Amino acid sequence: MQLKALLFDVDGTLADTEDAHRIAFNTAFAEFGHDWHWDRDLYTRLLAVTGGQARIRFFLEGAGMEMLDNETVADMHKCKTKHYVAALQEGRVPLRPGVEELISDAREEGLILAIATTTTPVNVQTLLENTLGAESLDWFKVIGAGDCVDNLKPAPDVYLWVLDRLQLAAGECLALEDSANGLKAATAANVQTVVTSCPYTAHHDFAGALAVFDKFDGKVNVDSLKKLHNTL
Numbered sequence: 001m002q003l004k005a006l007l008f009d010v011d012g013t014l015a016d017t018e019d020a021h022r023i024a025f026n027t028a029f030a031e032f033g034h035d036w037h038w039d040r041d042l043y044t045r046l047l048a049v050t051g052g053q054a055r056i057r058f059f060l061e062g063a064g065m066e067m068l069d070n071e072t073v074a075d076m077h078k079c080k081t082k083h084y085v086a087a088l089q090e091g092r093v094p095l096r097p098g099v100e101e102l103i104s105d106a107r108e109e110g111l112i113l114a115i116a117t118t119t120t121p122v123n124v125q126t127l128l129e130n131t132l133g134a135e136s137l138d139w140f141k142v143i144g145a146g147d148c149v150d151n152l153k154p155a156p157d158v159y160l161w162v163l164d165r166l167q168l169a170a171g172e173c174l175a176l177e178d179s180a181n182g183l184k185a186a187t188a189a190n191v192q193t194v195v196t197s198c199p200y201t202a203h204h205d206f207a208g209a210l211a212v213f214d215k216f217d218g219k220v221n222v223d224s225l226k227k228l229h230n231t232l
């Protein structure tokens with residue numbers, strides 16, 4: 001089957017966003033009067049759960065703390081999103097080296113681009129606007145984010161949602177992911193996946209990936225992706 005589309009994850013794949021997410025969570029906790037601090041080690045473990053609100057609940061459970069009601073968690077997460085978006089607007093989160101070139105080459109080659117992420121939609125929009133420019137939002141034919149589906153990764157839902165809107169078969173697409181949960185989600189939707197791990201996910205189990213790299217630059221480009229897809 002011909003490769004027609006690239007489906008990009010956002011966090012950890014397009015950009016190393018997780019430290020900015022982590023810092024935004026910590027700022028929100030302080031604003032809500034809590035002295036909770038998520039350091040890198042703890043956050044690495046908390047990334048087992050996707051979605052910011054679920055991650056806050058997972059933390060409370062793991063720490064044996066009293067569970068907050070849904071409204072409080074949602075408000076705290078809204079505050080976190082505000083701080084995260086501000087970091088993106090200040091240009092503190094660049095794309096990973098090689099990503100801009102890959103996107104530009106893929107467009108020139110006529111490949112369809114889409115996004116399949118579990119993050120909050122405004123995060124995707126703001127990252128794209130502040131890295132590739134406002135017009136880049138139109139380069140992605142479909143943007144599937146955490147608000148589009150009930151079940152976040154590792155469930156396949158966001159990939160199935162994106163495939164449905166693209167009207168493409170899974171075999172006509174490749175997913176680009178950085179994490180085991182992302183790989184599981186794409187694989188469960190029958191989309192073959194190329195992993196480019198990031199510092200927070202380098203230790204994950206990527207069994208089942210079409211290929212695993214630790215960076216895009218010099219390794220992941222349209223030619224290498226087409227070759228990998230041809231081997232299927």
Ligand code: XBP
Pocket residue numbers: 009010011012013018021049050051052053081116117118119120123146153179181182
């Ligand atoms: C990303 C996530 C998100 C972000 C935080 O996973 O799990 O929760 O860490 O964003 P993936 P929100 O890269 O697999 O899509 O706080 O907006 O959820």
Ligand code: MG
Pocket residue numbers: 009010011012013177178179182
């Ligand atoms: Mg990711």
